[in-house]
Amino acid sequence: MSNFDRLIEFIRSEVNKSLKNLKLPNKPTYLYQPIRYAIDAKGKRFRPILAHLSGRSTNVDPDALMNISLAIELLHSFTLVHDDIMDNDTLRHGKITIHEKWDSSTAILAGDGIYTLAQIVLNDLPENINKISKYFNKTTLEICEGQALDKEFEHDKNVTEDMYLDMIEKKTGALLGASAVLPAIYNGEKGKLIDSYEQFGRFLGKGFQIHDDILELTADSQIMGKSLGSDITEGKQTLMVIKARNEYPDKWNDIISSSGNQEQFNNICKFFKKTGILEESRSIANSYFNYSIDILNNLEGVNTYELVQLVELIKKRNH
Template structure:
């Protein structure tokens, strides 16, 4: 009974934090003109999303006694940084749905999307600079993460349709493209609560492992999710030849068989291709292998939580369950 009560209370806290973050995003002081720039930016910021990165900032920061205003600004900054990467990623990948709505380049055009993404990134810099505790260290960590995310995106594009990419190559890519930003969320909370460098490094490691699990889940949902639940285009990563946990594991299992099957699957209409791909992955137990990696990295993340006060540790463990069980 107590476990259910704790779970319900945590769920309520997550909903409350998400609403608070959405509210803060809606009140960011942006000019109204030029509309060409600011209308798409508002469209993106108010377009919804899980807000998991900002929520993580709050959960870790509250556990460590961070200043409330610093937490709000850090959470907003990472959400804006994340939004900037999505706007530009959607252009590069030609995805047309994000968070259940048209992407900026789909609703307007690519030029508008590029400029809006740039604008969102600049606003994130203005907000991270508002942090009062260890300001320069926070800005340095923020910008280091931003550059590493760009490196990850570069690997993502460079690896497309390259059948020599190994599992270790894949893990390097997702560490930079996805995991480092989630690592930043935990690290920032340590910085603004004036923790030691050793503690901040461990917090970042917690986030990195959680981020690896998150991206692997994302790869799985690309094939096993549905558009309405996931809220974004499905199958596009695979059709464009991106390296995902599923394709890399399938290739390492039996490269000749996989490439032969994949050559035929790619010729099919997207929905048919996804169904055929599911059949192949299920038959070869690839999906089970992928889920084991999710569980492994969530376990590694939980192993880094000893720097969190015991009274707050369970909340962070419950947060890792969101990653473990996510369906969108």
């Protein structure tokens, strides 16, 4: 294990510890049991890790950094709990989703509670709460917009690649941008540095999401901890779907018109491979990863070595 890998493992375990130590009452069970269930799920914690590495690059106070990281992870968890209801997803991080294990009402309320906890954690910052809180809430609204676009786009055959890229920038890019920039905002940084950190995170987020769409098709569902491929049959847009629809309209129509079973899923994967659409998408994801590294390399006066390493790690992930 390299030094960097050890660092990542250390941050992840510290984040998990802090999430576990988050003081929650036991009652009402209806509220706190599913909240505990969601918070204790084995997430990859990429966002808090990104926030920690970003904060290390500008020497942010570690305690404040943990507050920011936890609030970000809680915000992320809240969106997952609600998105899973909206998308009828039954598996997340290898665990049954809340609305499936309990019911939709329980999951709605648990999500509300988790977002409220994110705000409460932010309120515990020793200073600069207002600036951080403003950015945090602006980010949440943008994520809501991204989720709204994702829902609007379902089964819409007129969605273009640009519309898709705009949607994932809001849905995924905004929170990675926030994870990258909030520590710098907390430290009182201004101007170009702030813009660069945000843009770095947004590019990373777009690469991350396109890569994620590919993993939905190529990864092992047990390793991914969620059911795969269902997004496409449910009319979700990805770069690959849009390319297939535009470049091979008849063929694509045939494939998705068949019933949504394992055979169809296999046919979709084969089709994306054969036509080169899979490779093309992978290369677009890599461009975004490379853009994000370019931004880091152009930054002066901060040590971005660890952030570059993180991009490389994310780029290589296979689940």
